[in-house]
Amino acid sequence: MADRPLPITSLLKIPDSGDPFLEGFKCKSCNAISLKPRLACAKCGSRDTVEPHRLSNKGTLHAYSIIFRAFPGIDVPFVSAVADLEGGGTIKTNLIGVDPDPEKIELGMDIQVVYEIASRKDAEGNEYLAYFIKPAA
């Protein structure tokens, strides 16, 4: 078992010292910002132009849905949300720190990315660090 939390996806980087952060990719040729490493830029097709690119922890809420029925083993309700980050990049994750109620969730509101341990562990008991969004302080 790992002696410290593992990143939930490769988008999340956990440095030996300092705060965790999200690292996507940026194409030097067309400036497209993406979340996954590809063999060539998905936007312009250029090769060898895509480099790691640190994403902002600030952004705005673009869309959401409140999930009341999920697959077995997943706690409901929760808010699935899409957020546009400052400087580019769009992420999807749970919106936390707000009631799962459309009256309480404002589309377009400022959000911040926060990093917390996910509630589930893997079969070996490893903990995972995840990224969430919540309304900006």
Place this chain on the structure above:
Amino acid sequence: MGSEDVYIVGIDMIKFGKFPDRSIATLGAEAALLALDDAGITINEIEALYSGNLMMASAMVGQQIQKEIGQTGIPVVNCANACATGATALREGWTAIKAGLYDTVLAVGVEKLAGVGMLGGGGANKTGISPEGVLGSGAMPCVFAEAGMAHSREYGTTFEQFAQISVKNHHHSTMNPKARYQIETPLDVVMNSEMISYPNTKLMCSANVDGSAAAVLMSEKKMRERGLSSQAVKIRASILTTDPWTDRDEVMPDISTCTRNAAAQAYEMAGIGPQDLDLVELHDCFATAEVLHYENLGLCADGEAGKLIDEKTTWLGGRIPVNLSGGLLSKGHPIGATGIANVYEIATHLRGGAGKRQAEGARIGLAHVIGLGTCCGIHILEGPSN
């Protein structure tokens, strides 16, 4: 582009439903035989078979169907393209006739989907933990709910307006004997049914059903030789697009850009505009999706979909009726069959045979499907002139 036009000379579907005791092959074969009968030809005249099925894509479903209806040794192509699978199979047939390879082909779409539950998301990672419910949701009701909420953000579209889509399509299905359900569902019933993924309630999610549909396609020359012009529906446009890069596509599948691109290409190929359409069957996999596609297909200006709903413009009798079949919401959504069943609905109206739900005087119609992942198929059809 080949010069010869392609026609649908026979087309049909089975009543969608739940058939636990039927094989995928016999379901597909039943629609195939109905389409052959509608065309008045036999399997011996079919030069190639294009089969659409998603959930058993490795099972050679086309060949299984062939063994039920006549194993003539013709080429069979098995197609899988998510929810655009049926439209893709039909289009492969169209392409082959356009290319001059064949004069007469059969396209079949079939799926067994009754009782499979929610699709998308939920899968475990190879290592680590499933991100479902942690990093949002990849389940289909959520994906399309988020797409609807992006429309809400821009234009203020309301939960009630989304729900009205489902009221309309369920109403239309009461007049379609081949729909899975024929039940009036008033607004309060739709809005108060189980909330699955806000703003989509259970009655705003497409019905997982078993079903099949099939079409016989012919070159113009062959169609005239056979004297089938009084029943032949002309394919004025057949378009397939995929999702081009857009900034949010990696986390929010972009169903709009590929539809807009397909619509523009289809209108250009047909030499018409959206104002020339008499009816539309579009991909209402969730009520929220239909709202977006009003604008994506140019049925109204951007931002006016809500007005179209409020004014009942897309109901039977309105300026541009949409999903007179009952749509995926109530007719049902057997994935591989959907893209041919939509074309069947349009063709039936263009032939004047849609009974109580007939779009009066319909001459030109459009059938649209989306396959998440993502692709869009559009067919524009013109009815017999007599």
